[in-house]
Structure formats: C-alpha cells, structure tokens
Amino acid sequence: MTYSLSGIEFVESISVNRNKTFLQGIQQLNELNSYILLVVGEEGRTLGVVTAGDIRKAISAGVPFSAPIEVVCNRNYKSLKSRDDDAALGLFEDYGIRRIPIMDDCGRAIDIMLIEDTLARSDARPHERKVVVMAGGKGSRLDPITRVVPKPLLPLGDRPIIEHIMDSFNGQGYGDFVISVNYKKDYIKSYFSEKDPMPYKVSYVEEDVFMGTAGSLSLMKSLLTDTFFLTNCDILVEMNYRSAYREHVRQRNAITVVGVIKNINVPYGVITMKDGEFEHIDEKPDYHFVVNAGVYIIEPECLGLIDTRDAEGGLFHMTDLIRRASCGGMKIGVFPAHRKWVDIGQWNDYSKLLM
Numbered sequence: 068m069t070y071s072l073s074g075i076e077f078v079e080s081i082s083v084n085r086n087k088t089f090l091q092g093i094q095q096l097n098e099l100n101s102y103i104l105l106v107v108g109e110e111g112r113t114l115g116v117v118t119a120g121d122i123r124k125a126i127s128a129g130v131p132f133s134a135p136i137e138v139v140c141n142r143n144y145k146s147l148k149s150r151d152d153d154a155a156l157g158l159f160e161d162y163g164i165r166r167i168p169i170m171d172d173c174g175r176a177i178d179i180m181l182i183e184d185t186l187a188r189s190d191a192r193p194h195e196r197k198v199v200v201m202a203g204g205k206g207s208r209l210d211p212i213t214r215v216v217p218k219p220l221l222p223l224g225d226r227p228i229i230e231h232i233m234d235s236f237n238g239q240g241y242g243d244f245v246i247s248v249n250y251k252k253d254y255i256k257s258y259f260s261e262k263d264p265m266p267y268k269v270s271y272v273e274e275d276v277f278m279g280t281a282g283s284l285s286l287m288k289s290l291l292t293d294t295f296f297l298t299n300c301d302i303l304v305e306m307n308y309r310s311a312y313r314e315h316v317r318q319r320n321a322i323t324v325v326g327v328i329k330n331i332n333v334p335y336g337v338i339t340m341k342d343g344e345f346e347h348i349d350e351k352p353d354y355h356f357v358v359n360a361g362v363y364i365i366e367p368e369c370l371g372l373i374d375t376r377d378a379e380g381g382l383f384h385m386t387d388l389i390r391r392a393s394c395g396g397m398k399i400g401v402f403p404a405h406r407k408w409v410d411i412g413q414w415n416d417y418s419k420l421l422m
Contacts, residue, residue, distance in 0.1 A: 078168075078176045082107045085114055089125065089139055090132040092117055103166040105176050106140040112174040115140030118164070146170045147180065152188055155180045157313025195243065196312070197291060198236050202229055202300040203249030203274050203283060217251035219300040220258060221411070227258065228411055229300050233267065236296070239308050242267035245290055247283040249274040278375050279382035284365075285373040292367055297385075299361035301411045306362070306404035314402050315364040321397035322369060322389055325362040327408040330355055357401070360408055369397065 082105045083092050096104050096117065104117040117140050125139040145158045146168045155167050159182045169178040206218030213221075219229035226234070233244055248255050248271055259269050272286050280299070284291070294315070296308065304327060315323040331354045339346045363385065372391040375383045393399050 085137040092136040115142040116144040154316035198296040279384045281385045281388045282375045282383035297363045302361040304408045305406035311402040320400035323364040323400040325360040326357040327360045329358045
C-alpha cells in the first residue's frame with residue numbers, strides 16, 4: 068500500500084522492536100512501502116534505521132532471516148531535531164536518502180520528513196530566514212562620491228547596489244530583510260518607501276552612533292531569534308544561498324563565513340631567499356587566496372557576545388564577533404563560493420562595473 072499517515076502515526080507504524088526478526092522487518096517494510104523502518108529499544112528510543120539498501124547488504128552478507136532486526140540496522144543514520152526543509156534537502160541530496168527522522172532530546176523519533184513533501188514545500192513557498200543588510204557605514208573608501216549619495220544607493224545599471232543584493236537573495240526565496248541604517252539613513256528609507264509595493268519585506272534598525280560591521284546586531288536580538296544571513300551592502304557575489312545554509316546546518320556551525328577565491332598578481336619578480344642567500348625568483352607570480360566575501364550565516368546565540376562597550380572606539384566588527392565565538396568554543400565554518408564576486412566598496416572595482 069502507499070503510506071498516507073503523518074507525524075506520530077507514521078512513526079508508530081514504521082517502528083519495529085529490536086527483538087523482531089530480520090524477516091519480520093522485511094515483511095513490515097514491504098507492506099508499508101515506507102522506504103524506512105525505525106528500530107526501537109527501551110522507552111521507544113530509536114537505535115537505528117533499516118532501508119532497502121540495508122536489507123540488500125545484509126542478505127549479501129549472509130545474515131540469517133531469523134536474526135534480530137537490530138543486527139541489520141544502520142546506527143549512523145541521518146536525522147534532524149526539527150522540521151527544516153533546507154537542511155533536509157541537503158541531506159536528501161548528499162546521501163541519496165528519501166526519509167529523515169525528526170528526533171527529540173531523548174532519542175525518540177517524533178516525525179519523519181519525506182523527500183517528495185519537502186521538495187513540494189520548497190518549490191511552493193519562500194524561505195523564512197531573515198537577511199540582515201549592513202547599510203549604515205559612511206563608505207569612506209568611495210569618498211568623495213559618498214558625501215552626496217550613501218554607498219548602498221550608488222547606481223549599478225538601473226538599480227542601486229543594495230537592491231541588486233536584495234534581489235539576489237529574493238531570487239532564491241529569501242524575502243525578509245532587516246536593514247541597519249545610520250549615515251544618510253533618510254535617503255535609503257525614502258528610496259524604498261517610493262517603491263511600494265515591493266516584492267519583499269523590509270524593516271529598519273537605526274543606529275544612533277556608528278557601531279561597526281556587527282555592532283548593530285545587538286539592537287536586533289528580538290528580531291533575530293532564528294538562524295539568519297548577514298551581508299555587507301557593498302559586495303555582489305554569485306552563490307547558492309540555500310546550499311550555504313544547508314552546509315551551515317550540517318556542520319553545526321555557530322557562524323559560517325562565505326569565502327571567495329581571489330587572485331592577486333604581483334607585477335614584479337618576487338625573490339625567495341634562504342639563510343640570507345638568493346634561492347630563486349618568480350617573475351610576476353599569481354597567488355590565490357580564499358578571502359572573506361562579506362556574507363555570513365549566524366546563529367542567534369552569537370548575539371549575546373556583542374558588547375560595543377568593550378570595543379575599540381565603540382566599533383564592534385564581524386571579525387570581533389568571529390574571534391569571540393571561536394574563543395568561546397563555538398564552531399566557525401567557511402563556505403567557499405567559487406563564482407563571481409565584486410567588492411563594490413573599492414573604487415576601481417566599482418568604476419569597472421560602470422563601464
């Protein structure tokens with residue numbers, strides 16, 4: 068039959084006691100057509116899962132059909148602690164599985180995520196994660212033009228830079244933006260107010276003083292109660308935000324830094340020396356580095372680490388937050404994005420885009 072239940076009813080129907088035989092497990096899996104069995108022990112705790120692949124491996128290995136089903140089960144199965152479509156899609160794709168148990172803190176399955184339902188939801192609705200856009204700086208590197216126009220509103224084609232960034236997120240389903248503003252904030256707010264209706268939601272957090280590239284996050288604690296993206300307002304990067312989020316969840320990172328490959332050409336002959344003597348010379352060498360793209364994925368518990376009172380000049384930057392999180396034992400990850408990246412905050416890069 069085709070399985071049609073959901074939630075705890077699904078879990079109960081595909082659960083099999085650890086002492087049931089291998090043959091009984093095969094029969095139950097075939098009857099349910101559920102793709103997965105949960106092997107449970109005391110107090111309903113899930114010991115492992117059994118799929119068609121596990122059954123084939125066990126038969127090939129000569130496991131007796133009278134053996135307990137727990138002998139066959141995979142104890143290193145993939146699971147989640149909550150219904151998270153992005154994280155589930157990553158597991159489905161990476162491991163070729165079709166079902167993922169949702170586990171409670173006691174190790175009991177409380178629900179099952181199905182690949183077909185997850186795909187349908189992902190196609191039908193936008194993602195709910197907030198995107199914070201840091202747009203409060205003076206744009207000093209682009210002085211004197213930013214004395215007139217704030218950096219986020221510098222034109223790029225028929226739209227300002229900030230709108231290109233927001234459109235790139237919105238095109239992948241992320242449409243809830245929180246913009247941190249300070250310098251010439253009325254210009255930015257007026258621009259978006261005149262675009263009503265917009266294809267996405269926009270709210271603002273206003274700094275009273277300059278707080279650095281991460282300081283204003285301390286003003287958003289009530290807004291950022293779940294994992295969120297943060298982006299600078301002077302970068303354009305071609306990347307898959309959903310893939311970055313999946314990797315963030317899989318690696319259990321507190322902060323994921325998006326890194327991009329940057330080629331640096333030295334237009335001179337670079338001399339290498341050893342023990343004070345010439346060793347060799349590289350003529351106009353290229354060096355490749357993974358550099359910070361200015362896009363991050365952040366867990367809300369990191370916000371408690373922000374304290375502008377301890378920061379130099381009251382400026383608390385993302386580098387400060389990353390350092391504190393790392394020193395506190397939190398995991399920092401890197402998601403390499405290998406496609407196009409432009410730092411529009413650099414005049415040379417910005418002027419090239421205008422040509």
